[in-house]
Amino acid sequence: MRLLVADDEVNLAKALQAVLEDAGYNCDVCFDGNSAIRLIFQEIYDGLILDIMMLEKNGYEVLNQICKQKNDILVLLLSALNEVDNKVTGFDFGANDYLSKPFSTKELIARVKVMLKENVIDDSYLQYQDILLNKKEETLACKNTKYQLTKLECSILSLLIRSESNRVAVWLVIEKVWNNCVDVNQNTVSLHISYLNRKLSALQSCVSIKMSKENIELCVNI
Structure with missing residues:
Protein backbone atom coordinates (compact mmCIF):
# COMPACT_ATOMS: atom_id res chain seq x y z
CA MET A 1 0.00 0.00 0.00
CA ASP A 123 -11.69 -2.37 -5.13
CA SER A 124 -12.47 -5.95 -6.18
CA TYR A 125 -13.90 -4.95 -9.56
CA LEU A 126 -12.40 -2.31 -11.83
CA GLN A 127 -14.02 -1.23 -15.10
CA TYR A 128 -12.56 0.74 -17.99
CA GLN A 129 -14.42 1.21 -21.27
CA ASP A 130 -15.64 -2.30 -22.26
CA ILE A 131 -13.39 -4.36 -19.95
CA LEU A 132 -14.03 -5.53 -16.40
CA LEU A 133 -11.14 -6.62 -14.18
CA ASN A 134 -11.94 -8.98 -11.31
CA LYS A 135 -9.00 -8.62 -8.93
CA LYS A 136 -10.09 -11.45 -6.64
CA GLU A 137 -10.34 -14.03 -9.42
CA GLU A 138 -7.64 -12.34 -11.53
CA THR A 139 -9.85 -12.46 -14.62
CA LEU A 140 -10.49 -9.99 -17.45
CA ALA A 141 -13.95 -9.93 -19.07
CA CYS A 142 -15.31 -8.27 -22.19
CA LYS A 143 -18.41 -8.96 -24.33
CA ASN A 144 -19.42 -12.02 -22.25
CA THR A 145 -15.96 -13.58 -22.68
CA LYS A 146 -13.49 -14.01 -19.86
CA TYR A 147 -9.73 -14.64 -19.75
CA GLN A 148 -7.59 -15.70 -16.81
CA LEU A 149 -4.74 -13.33 -16.01
CA THR A 150 -1.50 -13.94 -14.19
CA LYS A 151 -1.01 -12.13 -10.89
CA LEU A 152 1.49 -9.78 -12.55
CA GLU A 153 -0.84 -8.99 -15.45
CA CYS A 154 -3.68 -8.29 -13.02
CA SER A 155 -1.49 -5.93 -10.98
CA ILE A 156 -0.32 -4.00 -14.05
CA LEU A 157 -3.84 -3.57 -15.41
CA SER A 158 -5.15 -2.56 -11.99
CA LEU A 159 -2.54 0.21 -11.76
CA LEU A 160 -3.48 1.53 -15.19
CA ILE A 161 -7.23 1.52 -14.56
CA ARG A 162 -6.89 3.15 -11.13
CA SER A 163 -4.60 5.90 -12.39
CA GLU A 164 -6.47 9.20 -12.88
CA SER A 165 -4.93 9.62 -16.37
CA ASN A 166 -4.78 5.87 -17.10
CA ARG A 167 -1.06 6.41 -17.54
CA VAL A 168 1.66 5.10 -15.21
CA ALA A 169 5.43 5.60 -15.27
CA VAL A 170 7.43 2.46 -16.07
CA TRP A 171 9.51 2.89 -12.90
CA LEU A 172 6.35 2.99 -10.80
CA VAL A 173 5.08 -0.26 -12.35
CA ILE A 174 8.39 -1.91 -11.48
CA GLU A 175 8.15 -0.53 -7.94
CA LYS A 176 4.52 -1.51 -7.34
CA VAL A 177 4.30 -4.80 -9.22
CA TRP A 178 7.81 -6.21 -8.80
CA ASN A 179 8.83 -4.41 -5.58
CA ASN A 180 11.89 -2.93 -7.31
CA CYS A 181 13.40 -6.35 -8.02
CA VAL A 182 16.88 -5.80 -9.45
CA ASP A 183 16.31 -8.44 -12.15
CA VAL A 184 13.34 -6.57 -13.62
CA ASN A 185 13.88 -4.04 -16.38
CA GLN A 186 11.93 -2.35 -19.16
CA ASN A 187 12.11 -5.46 -21.36
CA THR A 188 10.48 -7.53 -18.62
CA VAL A 189 7.62 -5.07 -18.34
CA SER A 190 7.27 -4.87 -22.13
CA LEU A 191 6.91 -8.65 -22.34
CA HIS A 192 4.01 -8.66 -19.88
CA ILE A 193 2.36 -5.74 -21.68
CA SER A 194 2.48 -7.77 -24.90
CA TYR A 195 0.76 -10.68 -23.12
CA LEU A 196 -1.97 -8.34 -21.90
CA ASN A 197 -2.46 -6.86 -25.37
CA ARG A 198 -2.89 -10.35 -26.84
CA LYS A 199 -5.65 -11.09 -24.35
CA LEU A 200 -7.32 -7.72 -24.99
CA SER A 201 -7.22 -8.42 -28.71
CA ALA A 202 -8.63 -11.93 -28.23
CA LEU A 203 -11.48 -10.42 -26.19
CA GLN A 204 -12.15 -8.01 -29.10
CA SER A 205 -11.91 -5.10 -26.69
CA CYS A 206 -11.59 -1.51 -27.83
CA VAL A 207 -8.80 -1.14 -25.25
CA SER A 208 -5.09 -1.63 -25.84
CA ILE A 209 -1.94 -0.78 -23.90
CA LYS A 210 0.79 1.46 -25.27
CA MET A 211 4.27 1.50 -23.77
CA SER A 212 7.09 4.00 -24.27
CA LYS A 213 10.44 4.29 -22.51
CA GLU A 214 8.86 6.44 -19.80
CA ASN A 215 5.19 5.50 -19.54
CA ILE A 216 2.55 2.84 -19.98
CA GLU A 217 -0.99 3.92 -20.82
CA LEU A 218 -4.41 2.61 -21.72
CA CYS A 219 -5.64 3.57 -25.20
CA VAL A 220 -9.06 3.34 -26.79
CA ASN A 221 -9.17 2.12 -30.38
CA ILE A 222 -12.03 3.68 -32.32
Missing part, protein backbone atom coordinates in the same frame (compact mmCIF):
# COMPACT_ATOMS: atom_id res chain seq x y z
CA ARG A 2 1.27 3.46 -0.91
CA LEU A 3 0.44 6.54 1.17
CA LEU A 4 0.96 10.29 0.91
CA VAL A 5 1.37 12.44 4.02
CA ALA A 6 0.64 16.15 3.49
CA ASP A 7 1.46 18.38 6.47
CA ASP A 8 3.25 21.74 6.63
CA GLU A 9 4.89 20.79 9.94
CA VAL A 10 7.96 19.31 8.26
CA ASN A 11 9.29 17.45 11.30
CA LEU A 12 5.89 15.92 12.01
CA ALA A 13 5.40 14.88 8.39
CA LYS A 14 8.79 13.16 8.31
CA ALA A 15 8.09 11.48 11.65
CA LEU A 16 4.77 10.16 10.34
CA GLN A 17 6.53 8.91 7.22
CA ALA A 18 8.99 6.94 9.37
CA VAL A 19 6.21 5.48 11.53
CA LEU A 20 4.15 4.42 8.51
CA GLU A 21 7.15 2.90 6.75
CA ASP A 22 7.98 0.94 9.92
CA ALA A 23 4.41 -0.38 9.75
CA GLY A 24 5.05 -1.69 6.23
CA TYR A 25 3.65 1.08 4.02
CA ASN A 26 5.38 2.91 1.18
CA CYS A 27 5.06 6.57 2.09
CA ASP A 28 5.79 9.92 0.41
CA VAL A 29 5.55 13.36 2.05
CA CYS A 30 4.81 16.91 0.97
CA PHE A 31 4.43 20.13 2.90
CA ASP A 32 1.73 22.24 1.21
CA GLY A 33 -1.66 21.85 -0.43
CA ASN A 34 -0.60 22.51 -4.02
CA SER A 35 2.10 19.85 -3.81
CA ALA A 36 -0.45 17.41 -2.39
CA ILE A 37 -2.82 17.97 -5.32
CA ARG A 38 -0.02 17.64 -7.87
CA LEU A 39 1.24 14.37 -6.40
CA ILE A 40 -2.23 12.87 -6.02
CA PHE A 41 -2.99 13.29 -9.72
CA GLN A 42 0.55 12.48 -10.85
CA GLU A 43 1.13 9.29 -8.85
CA ILE A 44 -1.00 6.43 -7.52
CA TYR A 45 -1.76 6.38 -3.80
CA ASP A 46 -4.05 4.14 -1.80
CA GLY A 47 -4.48 6.70 0.98
CA LEU A 48 -3.83 10.34 1.85
CA ILE A 49 -3.10 11.59 5.37
CA LEU A 50 -3.97 15.26 5.10
CA ASP A 51 -3.48 18.13 7.54
CA ILE A 52 -6.19 20.79 7.42
CA MET A 53 -4.18 23.92 8.29
CA MET A 54 -1.60 24.07 5.48
CA LEU A 55 0.03 26.71 3.32
CA GLU A 56 -1.19 27.75 -0.16
CA LYS A 57 -4.23 25.44 -0.07
CA ASN A 58 -5.67 24.08 3.14
CA GLY A 59 -6.81 20.52 3.62
CA TYR A 60 -10.45 21.31 2.91
CA GLU A 61 -9.50 22.90 -0.43
CA VAL A 62 -7.33 19.91 -1.35
CA LEU A 63 -10.11 17.50 -0.43
CA ASN A 64 -12.68 19.51 -2.38
CA GLN A 65 -10.55 19.47 -5.54
CA ILE A 66 -9.95 15.73 -5.26
CA CYS A 67 -13.66 14.99 -4.92
CA LYS A 68 -14.58 17.29 -7.83
CA GLN A 69 -12.29 15.28 -10.10
CA LYS A 70 -13.69 11.99 -8.75
CA ASN A 71 -10.40 10.67 -7.44
CA ASP A 72 -11.10 7.55 -5.35
CA ILE A 73 -8.21 7.97 -2.91
CA LEU A 74 -9.10 7.43 0.76
CA VAL A 75 -8.43 10.42 3.02
CA LEU A 76 -7.65 10.66 6.74
CA LEU A 77 -7.75 14.26 7.95
CA LEU A 78 -5.42 15.45 10.71
CA SER A 79 -6.10 18.65 12.61
CA ALA A 80 -5.74 20.52 15.87
CA LEU A 81 -9.23 21.86 15.12
CA ASN A 82 -11.25 19.59 17.38
CA GLU A 83 -14.68 21.17 17.21
CA VAL A 84 -17.52 19.02 15.93
CA ASP A 85 -18.23 21.51 13.13
CA ASN A 86 -14.67 21.10 11.82
CA LYS A 87 -15.08 17.34 11.70
CA VAL A 88 -18.46 17.59 10.00
CA THR A 89 -16.98 19.95 7.40
CA GLY A 90 -14.24 17.42 6.68
CA PHE A 91 -16.72 14.60 6.19
CA ASP A 92 -18.93 16.83 4.03
CA PHE A 93 -15.94 17.42 1.74
CA GLY A 94 -15.46 13.65 1.41
CA ALA A 95 -12.97 12.62 4.12
CA ASN A 96 -13.12 8.99 5.23
CA ASP A 97 -11.84 9.62 8.76
CA TYR A 98 -10.71 12.44 11.06
CA LEU A 99 -7.99 12.29 13.71
CA SER A 100 -7.47 15.13 16.17
CA LYS A 101 -4.02 16.38 17.14
CA PRO A 102 -2.28 15.41 19.32
CA PHE A 103 -2.69 11.67 18.67
CA SER A 104 -0.80 8.48 19.36
CA THR A 105 1.02 6.74 16.52
CA LYS A 106 -0.73 3.50 17.50
CA GLU A 107 -4.11 5.11 16.87
CA LEU A 108 -2.90 6.54 13.56
CA ILE A 109 -1.77 3.11 12.33
CA ALA A 110 -5.03 1.53 13.51
CA ARG A 111 -7.11 4.15 11.66
CA VAL A 112 -5.04 3.74 8.47
CA LYS A 113 -5.44 -0.05 8.58
CA VAL A 114 -9.21 0.18 8.91
CA MET A 115 -9.45 2.77 6.14
CA LEU A 116 -7.36 0.76 3.68
CA LYS A 117 -9.14 -2.47 4.54
CA GLU A 118 -12.39 -0.85 3.44
CA ASN A 119 -10.74 0.18 0.18
CA VAL A 120 -9.69 -3.39 -0.61
CA ILE A 121 -13.31 -4.52 -0.30
CA ASP A 122 -14.53 -1.81 -2.66
Whole structure:
Protein backbone atom coordinates (compact mmCIF):
# COMPACT_ATOMS: atom_id res chain seq x y z
CA MET A 1 0.00 0.00 0.00
CA ARG A 2 1.27 3.46 -0.91
CA LEU A 3 0.44 6.54 1.17
CA LEU A 4 0.96 10.29 0.91
CA VAL A 5 1.37 12.44 4.02
CA ALA A 6 0.64 16.15 3.49
CA ASP A 7 1.46 18.38 6.47
CA ASP A 8 3.25 21.74 6.63
CA GLU A 9 4.89 20.79 9.94
CA VAL A 10 7.96 19.31 8.26
CA ASN A 11 9.29 17.45 11.30
CA LEU A 12 5.89 15.92 12.01
CA ALA A 13 5.40 14.88 8.39
CA LYS A 14 8.79 13.16 8.31
CA ALA A 15 8.09 11.48 11.65
CA LEU A 16 4.77 10.16 10.34
CA GLN A 17 6.53 8.91 7.22
CA ALA A 18 8.99 6.94 9.37
CA VAL A 19 6.21 5.48 11.53
CA LEU A 20 4.15 4.42 8.51
CA GLU A 21 7.15 2.90 6.75
CA ASP A 22 7.98 0.94 9.92
CA ALA A 23 4.41 -0.38 9.75
CA GLY A 24 5.05 -1.69 6.23
CA TYR A 25 3.65 1.08 4.02
CA ASN A 26 5.38 2.91 1.18
CA CYS A 27 5.06 6.57 2.09
CA ASP A 28 5.79 9.92 0.41
CA VAL A 29 5.55 13.36 2.05
CA CYS A 30 4.81 16.91 0.97
CA PHE A 31 4.43 20.13 2.90
CA ASP A 32 1.73 22.24 1.21
CA GLY A 33 -1.66 21.85 -0.43
CA ASN A 34 -0.60 22.51 -4.02
CA SER A 35 2.10 19.85 -3.81
CA ALA A 36 -0.45 17.41 -2.39
CA ILE A 37 -2.82 17.97 -5.32
CA ARG A 38 -0.02 17.64 -7.87
CA LEU A 39 1.24 14.37 -6.40
CA ILE A 40 -2.23 12.87 -6.02
CA PHE A 41 -2.99 13.29 -9.72
CA GLN A 42 0.55 12.48 -10.85
CA GLU A 43 1.13 9.29 -8.85
CA ILE A 44 -1.00 6.43 -7.52
CA TYR A 45 -1.76 6.38 -3.80
CA ASP A 46 -4.05 4.14 -1.80
CA GLY A 47 -4.48 6.70 0.98
CA LEU A 48 -3.83 10.34 1.85
CA ILE A 49 -3.10 11.59 5.37
CA LEU A 50 -3.97 15.26 5.10
CA ASP A 51 -3.48 18.13 7.54
CA ILE A 52 -6.19 20.79 7.42
CA MET A 53 -4.18 23.92 8.29
CA MET A 54 -1.60 24.07 5.48
CA LEU A 55 0.03 26.71 3.32
CA GLU A 56 -1.19 27.75 -0.16
CA LYS A 57 -4.23 25.44 -0.07
CA ASN A 58 -5.67 24.08 3.14
CA GLY A 59 -6.81 20.52 3.62
CA TYR A 60 -10.45 21.31 2.91
CA GLU A 61 -9.50 22.90 -0.43
CA VAL A 62 -7.33 19.91 -1.35
CA LEU A 63 -10.11 17.50 -0.43
CA ASN A 64 -12.68 19.51 -2.38
CA GLN A 65 -10.55 19.47 -5.54
CA ILE A 66 -9.95 15.73 -5.26
CA CYS A 67 -13.66 14.99 -4.92
CA LYS A 68 -14.58 17.29 -7.83
CA GLN A 69 -12.29 15.28 -10.10
CA LYS A 70 -13.69 11.99 -8.75
CA ASN A 71 -10.40 10.67 -7.44
CA ASP A 72 -11.10 7.55 -5.35
CA ILE A 73 -8.21 7.97 -2.91
CA LEU A 74 -9.10 7.43 0.76
CA VAL A 75 -8.43 10.42 3.02
CA LEU A 76 -7.65 10.66 6.74
CA LEU A 77 -7.75 14.26 7.95
CA LEU A 78 -5.42 15.45 10.71
CA SER A 79 -6.10 18.65 12.61
CA ALA A 80 -5.74 20.52 15.87
CA LEU A 81 -9.23 21.86 15.12
CA ASN A 82 -11.25 19.59 17.38
CA GLU A 83 -14.68 21.17 17.21
CA VAL A 84 -17.52 19.02 15.93
CA ASP A 85 -18.23 21.51 13.13
CA ASN A 86 -14.67 21.10 11.82
CA LYS A 87 -15.08 17.34 11.70
CA VAL A 88 -18.46 17.59 10.00
CA THR A 89 -16.98 19.95 7.40
CA GLY A 90 -14.24 17.42 6.68
CA PHE A 91 -16.72 14.60 6.19
CA ASP A 92 -18.93 16.83 4.03
CA PHE A 93 -15.94 17.42 1.74
CA GLY A 94 -15.46 13.65 1.41
CA ALA A 95 -12.97 12.62 4.12
CA ASN A 96 -13.12 8.99 5.23
CA ASP A 97 -11.84 9.62 8.76
CA TYR A 98 -10.71 12.44 11.06
CA LEU A 99 -7.99 12.29 13.71
CA SER A 100 -7.47 15.13 16.17
CA LYS A 101 -4.02 16.38 17.14
CA PRO A 102 -2.28 15.41 19.32
CA PHE A 103 -2.69 11.67 18.67
CA SER A 104 -0.80 8.48 19.36
CA THR A 105 1.02 6.74 16.52
CA LYS A 106 -0.73 3.50 17.50
CA GLU A 107 -4.11 5.11 16.87
CA LEU A 108 -2.90 6.54 13.56
CA ILE A 109 -1.77 3.11 12.33
CA ALA A 110 -5.03 1.53 13.51
CA ARG A 111 -7.11 4.15 11.66
CA VAL A 112 -5.04 3.74 8.47
CA LYS A 113 -5.44 -0.05 8.58
CA VAL A 114 -9.21 0.18 8.91
CA MET A 115 -9.45 2.77 6.14
CA LEU A 116 -7.36 0.76 3.68
CA LYS A 117 -9.14 -2.47 4.54
CA GLU A 118 -12.39 -0.85 3.44
CA ASN A 119 -10.74 0.18 0.18
CA VAL A 120 -9.69 -3.39 -0.61
CA ILE A 121 -13.31 -4.52 -0.30
CA ASP A 122 -14.53 -1.81 -2.66
CA ASP A 123 -11.69 -2.37 -5.13
CA SER A 124 -12.47 -5.95 -6.18
CA TYR A 125 -13.90 -4.95 -9.56
CA LEU A 126 -12.40 -2.31 -11.83
CA GLN A 127 -14.02 -1.23 -15.10
CA TYR A 128 -12.56 0.74 -17.99
CA GLN A 129 -14.42 1.21 -21.27
CA ASP A 130 -15.64 -2.30 -22.26
CA ILE A 131 -13.39 -4.36 -19.95
CA LEU A 132 -14.03 -5.53 -16.40
CA LEU A 133 -11.14 -6.62 -14.18
CA ASN A 134 -11.94 -8.98 -11.31
CA LYS A 135 -9.00 -8.62 -8.93
CA LYS A 136 -10.09 -11.45 -6.64
CA GLU A 137 -10.34 -14.03 -9.42
CA GLU A 138 -7.64 -12.34 -11.53
CA THR A 139 -9.85 -12.46 -14.62
CA LEU A 140 -10.49 -9.99 -17.45
CA ALA A 141 -13.95 -9.93 -19.07
CA CYS A 142 -15.31 -8.27 -22.19
CA LYS A 143 -18.41 -8.96 -24.33
CA ASN A 144 -19.42 -12.02 -22.25
CA THR A 145 -15.96 -13.58 -22.68
CA LYS A 146 -13.49 -14.01 -19.86
CA TYR A 147 -9.73 -14.64 -19.75
CA GLN A 148 -7.59 -15.70 -16.81
CA LEU A 149 -4.74 -13.33 -16.01
CA THR A 150 -1.50 -13.94 -14.19
CA LYS A 151 -1.01 -12.13 -10.89
CA LEU A 152 1.49 -9.78 -12.55
CA GLU A 153 -0.84 -8.99 -15.45
CA CYS A 154 -3.68 -8.29 -13.02
CA SER A 155 -1.49 -5.93 -10.98
CA ILE A 156 -0.32 -4.00 -14.05
CA LEU A 157 -3.84 -3.57 -15.41
CA SER A 158 -5.15 -2.56 -11.99
CA LEU A 159 -2.54 0.21 -11.76
CA LEU A 160 -3.48 1.53 -15.19
CA ILE A 161 -7.23 1.52 -14.56
CA ARG A 162 -6.89 3.15 -11.13
CA SER A 163 -4.60 5.90 -12.39
CA GLU A 164 -6.47 9.20 -12.88
CA SER A 165 -4.93 9.62 -16.37
CA ASN A 166 -4.78 5.87 -17.10
CA ARG A 167 -1.06 6.41 -17.54
CA VAL A 168 1.66 5.10 -15.21
CA ALA A 169 5.43 5.60 -15.27
CA VAL A 170 7.43 2.46 -16.07
CA TRP A 171 9.51 2.89 -12.90
CA LEU A 172 6.35 2.99 -10.80
CA VAL A 173 5.08 -0.26 -12.35
CA ILE A 174 8.39 -1.91 -11.48
CA GLU A 175 8.15 -0.53 -7.94
CA LYS A 176 4.52 -1.51 -7.34
CA VAL A 177 4.30 -4.80 -9.22
CA TRP A 178 7.81 -6.21 -8.80
CA ASN A 179 8.83 -4.41 -5.58
CA ASN A 180 11.89 -2.93 -7.31
CA CYS A 181 13.40 -6.35 -8.02
CA VAL A 182 16.88 -5.80 -9.45
CA ASP A 183 16.31 -8.44 -12.15
CA VAL A 184 13.34 -6.57 -13.62
CA ASN A 185 13.88 -4.04 -16.38
CA GLN A 186 11.93 -2.35 -19.16
CA ASN A 187 12.11 -5.46 -21.36
CA THR A 188 10.48 -7.53 -18.62
CA VAL A 189 7.62 -5.07 -18.34
CA SER A 190 7.27 -4.87 -22.13
CA LEU A 191 6.91 -8.65 -22.34
CA HIS A 192 4.01 -8.66 -19.88
CA ILE A 193 2.36 -5.74 -21.68
CA SER A 194 2.48 -7.77 -24.90
CA TYR A 195 0.76 -10.68 -23.12
CA LEU A 196 -1.97 -8.34 -21.90
CA ASN A 197 -2.46 -6.86 -25.37
CA ARG A 198 -2.89 -10.35 -26.84
CA LYS A 199 -5.65 -11.09 -24.35
CA LEU A 200 -7.32 -7.72 -24.99
CA SER A 201 -7.22 -8.42 -28.71
CA ALA A 202 -8.63 -11.93 -28.23
CA LEU A 203 -11.48 -10.42 -26.19
CA GLN A 204 -12.15 -8.01 -29.10
CA SER A 205 -11.91 -5.10 -26.69
CA CYS A 206 -11.59 -1.51 -27.83
CA VAL A 207 -8.80 -1.14 -25.25
CA SER A 208 -5.09 -1.63 -25.84
CA ILE A 209 -1.94 -0.78 -23.90
CA LYS A 210 0.79 1.46 -25.27
CA MET A 211 4.27 1.50 -23.77
CA SER A 212 7.09 4.00 -24.27
CA LYS A 213 10.44 4.29 -22.51
CA GLU A 214 8.86 6.44 -19.80
CA ASN A 215 5.19 5.50 -19.54
CA ILE A 216 2.55 2.84 -19.98
CA GLU A 217 -0.99 3.92 -20.82
CA LEU A 218 -4.41 2.61 -21.72
CA CYS A 219 -5.64 3.57 -25.20
CA VAL A 220 -9.06 3.34 -26.79
CA ASN A 221 -9.17 2.12 -30.38
CA ILE A 222 -12.03 3.68 -32.32
